[in-house]
Amino acid sequence: MEHKRLRYRNQQPVAANGPVLYWMQRDQRAIDNWALHYAVTVANERQVPVVVAFNLVSKFGHTTQRHYDFMFRGLAEVAGSLEAHNIPFVLLRGEPIETIPTFVAQHQIGEVVVDQNPLRFTDAWREAVAATLPVRLTEIDAHNIVPVWLASDKQEFAAYTFRPKLQRQLKSWLVDIPRLPETVSRWSTRPAPVVDWDEVQHTITGDTAVSPVSWLSPGTGAGLARLKQFVSTGVGYATNRNDPNLNCLSHLSPYLHFGQLSAQRVARTVQVSDLPRTDKEAYLEELTVRRELTDNFCFYNQNYDVLAGAHPWAQQTLDEHRDDPREYVYTREQFEQAQTHDDLWNAMQRQMTQEGKMHGWCRMYWAKKILEWTTSPEEAIEIALYLNDRYELDGTDPNGVVGVMWSIAGVHDRAWTERPVFGKIRYMNFNGAKRKFDVQAYIDRYQTYDKQLFA
Ligand SMILES: Cc1cc2nc3c(=O)[nH]c(=O)nc-3n(C[C@H](O)[C@H](O)[C@H](O)COP(=O)(O)OP(=O)(O)OC[C@H]3O[C@@H](n4cnc5c(N)ncnc54)[C@H](O)[C@@H]3O)c2cc1C
Known part of the structure; x- marks a missing residue:
């Protein structure tokens, strides 16, 4: 595998006789996974076994039952696929700064491999674990095509x-x-009991108000x-x-x-x-x-999810229009419950809360209206990210961060004609939507307000 896909997160040595641990976080799959591929390759070179561990923290951003359901069922499949390759899968629970070094010590692990994720709270885990481990922590970008x-x-x-x-x-x-190479050395005993995923699902103390979706397996x-x-x-x-x-x-x-x-x-x-x-x-x-x-x-960009992370022109223009009067102002709860005056916006919000995936074009309109109907761009970013990450199945992702920052703070965009509230941030409106698609047909699809979601 190309060595450029990896970087070392600490200067510790490899213990050549110890098994290789792949701490799987972002890339939850047993095929087409460069981090797993690397772990198996170096383990085979040293003739030592490989083990894969996923660490479940007690709270992960705005994660809800909807996300946990999707993730646990995916991980159950990963565990089964790994078993077919004679690679044990372990579920660790707690803070990685404790669980990973403890596991490494218990099993005399020789090298830890981890996948890449630029979101700051997961990077902080890797940073802290790297500083504590007595062995090398190797990070592999298995998510991007080009690291x-x-x-x-x-x-x-x-x-x-x-x-x-x-x-x-x-x-x-x-x-x-390439296909995953076969492992040349196997664990003689299981490093942990087989995971009971139903039990895990029942014990996780996440946000249970947002239910799993059934249309996407x-x-x-x-x-x-x-x-x-x-x-x-x-x-x-x-x-x-x-x-x-x-x-x-x-x-x-x-x-x-x-x-x-x-x-x-x-x-x-x-x-x-x-x-x-x-x-x-x-x-x-x-x-x-x-x-x-x-x-x-x-x-x-360290400030990727706050206004300070935007282009200087965008910060300046939003600042200049900070005190512009807003025709409508809604609270986070009103947005969440799809209680705005705009039937189209409400339908988009319902598509997200009920189906867990808003259409891509709608996401832009939806976020821009949050800027228009809140008292500050800071509040708009916060509300948009909260709703996005709580309800979208694909939330808590750099794509969501940038989608919100593009819509509200002009990230990766240019200055447009100046107008109230938006300043030079690109504007979108109802008439523009009407020119693109049958707005009424879309509204009709998402008429019902699901009270159960907010009970
Ligand atoms: C306000 C806002 C919030 C968003 N939140 C998220 C989010 O939380 N998670 C998320 O994955 N995407 C997010 N997006 C980006 C995009 O809307 C979704 O990736 C897309 O709608 C996913 O559906 P799909 O896979 O069916 O898309 P398709 O159109 O089939 O696209 C295929 C793939 O291309 C990538 N892609 C498509 N559009 C974009 C885009 N604008 N930016 C980056 N990658 C893109 C995605 O990986 C997507 O899966 C957001 C966009 C905006 C404007």
Whole structure:
């Protein structure tokens, strides 16, 4: 495997006789996973076993029962697939700063491998664990097709500055991922009991008010089936993807978010499919340039989710319009319960709360209206991220951070004609939506307000 996909998080030595631990976090899959691939490869070279551990913390952002359900069912599949490769899967519970070093000491682990995630709270775990471990912590970017630290060495200004850099490198990075090598050394005894996922689901003290969705099955197998379906039915993606009444999106974002699918696998499958060239190009622009640009932003910008992280022009213009009168102002609760004057916005909110996935075009309109109807851009960012991460299955992701920051704070965008409240931030309105799609048909689909959700 390309050594450029990894970086060492500490200067500790490898204990060559100790097993290799892959601390799986973001990339929750047993195939097409460069971090697992690396762990097995180095373990085989040293003739030692590999073990995979997932650490479950008691609270993870705005995670709800909806997310836990999707994640646990995906992890159950991972555990089963690993077993077929003679690799034990362990579920650790608690703070990684305690659980990972304890596991390493108990099993005399020789090297710890971890996947990459630019969100600050997961990076803080890796930072703290790296400082405590007596052995090397090797981080692998298994999420991006081009590792985030190679795609660019700085925060990119916009898609047009990032695109040529990424596309140049994709030529060598976007290849088929090899099969996982067989392990040459096995654990003689299980390092932990088999996980009872139903019990885990019952004991996790997460937000139970938001229920799981039934229209999208979790797991790598289901994700691959969706991908197969998309490449056979995705004709017209280039022209129809902005119409929320047409079901033409791939619906792969939850699988990509939980790492149940590899973006590299998705991109290769689309690339070699029979889809028309225009559809392939439009899809690969979203999946590669737009998606990997969001990791770039969160990786290099410490203030990625607050106004201070925006371009200076955007901060200035929003500041200048801070005191503009707002025609409507809503509280977080009113937004959450879809109680605005705008039937279209309310329908979008209901699509998200009920189905766990708002259409991509709607997400832009939805977030921009939150800026228009709150008292400050800071409050708008906070509310948009809270709602996004609580209800979207693909929430708590760099894509969500950048989606909100693009809509509200002009990240990766340019200055537009100045207007009240928005200043020079790009504006979207109801009439623009009407020109794009049958707004009434969309509203009619999401008429009912699900009181149970907010009981
Ligand atoms: C306010 C706002 C919030 C958002 N929140 C999230 C979020 O929490 N999680 C999330 O994954 N995406 C988010 N997005 C980006 C985008 O809307 C979703 O990725 C997309 O709707 C997912 O559906 P899909 O997989 O069916 O999309 P498709 O159109 O089929 O796209 C395929 C893949 O391309 C990538 N992609 C598509 N659009 C974008 C984009 N604008 N930016 C980055 N990558 C993109 C995604 O990985 C997606 O799965 C947000 C966008 C906005 C404007």
